[in-house]
Amino acid sequence: MVIAMAHTRHSRGAVWAAAAVLVLGPLAVGCSDDSDSGSATSPTPAATSPASPTEGAGPADPAAAEDQIEESWDVFFDPSTTTEQKVAVLENGEELRPALAAFSGDQNAAAVGAEVTGVEFTSPTEAEVTYDLLVDGVVVLPDTLGTAVEEDGVWKVSQKALCGLVSLSNDAPSVPGC
Template sequence: MDLFRYPRAALGVAVAALLLAGCSDNSPSKSPPSTSSSGTATTVPATSAPAGGAPADQAAAKQQIEKNWAVFFDPATSTEDKVKVLENGSTLRPLLALFSGDKNASQAKAKVTAVQFTSATSADVTYNLLVGNATALPDSKGTSVLQDQTWKVSVKSLCALVALSGNAAAPGC
């Protein structure tokens, strides 16, 4: 199927893939996670955030956001590792489990293209959702939040994708 010729079908595939990919928590954090060679998220000490509109070490925060979005939207990442990089991830475990068997999710990945800090503990994220080698949702908008010393994919971002799928009864959204 040509994803660009059938945008509604592509959107459905993309949303299903994103839902399978992961969740994030929404609380302040001081240490950014990194990704190990196996793709799992780990926590790396971060500098404290200033009182202003961005973290003290913006480069490290941006790097952590990019890594955690990649981990969350990587079909090879376990549900447990996705829980770690999703805002309130343990609460949303049932949502992740619900979609873990979807075949479309095994083809989806996200690539962060821009990060704009809106405060020391939140950032707007622009990303492309890929299904296979095709960009299904270019220039998509989401948010990251600093929670438990980790920059995470926000619940708001996940639930926006759930809403696009038409699944209003998704647990946690």
Template sequence: MAAATTQVTQNWQNFFSPATPIDAKTALLQHGAQLQPLLQAFAADPRISQISAQVTNVQFTSDTTAIVTYDLSLQGQVVQPAAAGQAVLEDGTWKVSQATLCGLVAQSGNTAASAVPGCSS
């Protein structure tokens, strides 16, 4: 599980890195192709370029899912300590779960989430 923990951590932090292009983020997101319009809409928010995540714990709940504890930062300041999200194994790669991204978008107040299949409630 050490290799899986490393992949979850790296992929999670890359997904939330402002330096990672949308196409690469799409590859690190569960159902990324379906949610790419949401990623693009979310990226239009200027705050997104100032967000990063630091994984503090990965706990596997099955062979294909893990709970990820992370600190979400804005401009280098932690704004959501010990946040919890889910990573899923999809096509041999550990990815940020669709539910995690949709939840964060909903928290941001961005209405784009409700217009994307998979994020609407």
């Protein structure tokens, strides 16, 4: 945050908004929900509602799970990975394929990255993930909270984490699955 603040002189809210635009701009172009259900609710961003860890909770091999979580987050935020690879590391990836396809090839999305800085297991199949969101290698959202889930034997970026990012943008349309 110090680096981002020194260069931009923006408030934390402005940094959040800028990162959301860079991350979600492709979603606004590539995804829309033509249905008008009238009952859409806005998801709570993962960064504002962390789960409480349960004493002794965690997978049988926490070190291997943590490595797999870090790898999944690296793949998910790497602009050089294919949509197919991102589907494989996102909870309910097939359902969210249209949102992921919107990122493919977008120059703004290519500037965004993430670096996992911590993992805390809340159950054998869920974990809180602390990460820094980067734009062009500069940390714009430090200590962001997300979640990872074990799905079909693979630790993945949670659907809740993606939807939490989507909810940060007032301009983003309703994303199917969020």
